Amino acid sequence: MSLHHDAVAVLSGWTAPTLGEEALRAEFLDHLRAHDDAMSRACAPGHLTATTAVLSHDGSQVLLTLHPKAKMWLPMGGHCEVADTSLAGVALREALEESGIAGLELLPGPLALDRHEVWCHPPRSWHLDVEYAAVAPAGAEAVMSEESLDLRWFPVNRIPEPSDEATRRLAQRGQAALNSGSRVLG
Numbered sequence: 001m002s003l004h005h006d007a008v009a010v011l012s013g014w015t016a017p018t019l020g021e022e023a024l025r026a027e028f029l030d031h032l033r034a035h036d037d038a039m040s041r042a043c044a045p046g047h048l049t050a051t052t053a054v055l056s057h058d059g060s061q062v063l064l065t066l067h068p069k070a071k072m073w074l075p076m077g078g079h080c081e082v083a084d085t086s087l088a089g090v091a092l093r094e095a096l097e098e099s100g101i102a103g104l105e106l107l108p109g110p111l112a113l114d115r116h117e118v119w120c121h122p123p124r125s126w127h128l129d130v131e132y133a134a135v136a137p138a139g140a141e142a143v144m145s146e147e148s149l150d151l152r153w154f155p156v157n158r159i160p161e162p163s164d165e166a167t168r169r170l171a172q173r174g175q176a177a178l179n180s181g182s183r184v185l186g
Contacts, residue, residue, distance in 0.1 A: 003039045006086045007048055008032050010130070014110055017173075024113040028128050038128075041079045046126030050087050051077030051114075052095035053131070053170045054104065056153060057138040059178040062171040063099055064159065066150035069119060073154070073163040075170055077129065078147075091132040099151070100143025104134040111173040114166040131166070133174025 001009070011029050016022035028048065037043045053075040054063040064073040076098040077091070084090045092106050109132035118127045144151040154160060156171045 001085070003080055003084050003086065003090075004032065004036065007039060007130070010087050010110065016113070021113045024115055024128075027115070028113065028130075031128060039080045039084075041120060044121040044125060046115075046128050047079070047120070048087070049077060049079055049127045049129050050090035050094060051075050051129050051131045051170065052091040052104075052106075053111075053133040053167075053174040054095050054099050054101065054142075055133055055135050055156070055171070055174050055178060057136055057140070059135070059175045060155060061153040062156050062159065062174070063101075063136070063142055063151065063153050064163070064167070065098055065144075065148040066152075068147070068149050071149075071162065072167075073152075073160055074167055075131075077131075087130050088132065091130070092134065095134050098145050098147055099136070100145065101136050101140045103137045103140070105137075107133045107135065107174060107177045109133065109177075111177060112166070112170050116166070129166075131170045133170065133177060135178055 016025050032038045035043050039048050067074045076095040078094045080090050110130045112131040114129040142151050156175045159168050
């Protein structure tokens with residue numbers, strides 16, 4: 001199955017927790033139908049991306065990166081690559097690349113959707129973001145990548161500014177999913 005087909009399957013089978021996210025789910029599926037290259041950064045109107053909130057082993061903290069372009073504290077995430085075969089795989093790959101933490105365990109997802117304007121194709125382009133969460137092993141130490149200005153753990157209920165509501169929502173949903181006991185090995 002191609003990454004495009006995986007995205008259609010994932011979004012078709014996902015039950016959105018809010019009306020706003022249901023509208024986004026429908027929009028993302030329409031975009032996938034309209035653009036064969038919807039998974040590629042080259043898709044100028046917008047493209048699907050994957051984000052992962054990396055949680056501490058006990059779910060009390062979330063690892064955030066100070067994004068160099070956005071100048072905000074955000075979860076790990078990014079563009080799909082040619083070799084990627086699933087959205088969950090993109091989410092896990094990006095989390096590993098940007099956190100430096102081996103042994104991350106991806107929680108069942110997606111947990112949220114977000115659409116935000118980005119700088120990929122000026123004057124206007126969109127990231128259609130499919131969001132997951134992963135759990136770090138106990139004692140994990142993050143290693144900052146070249147894609148970050150800073151990398152730190154924060155309590156899930158005390159995410160610093162500047163950040164955004166999507167980051168807070170994803171961290172809280174990840175914590176709730178972890179506390180419910182559901183896990184998928186990454």
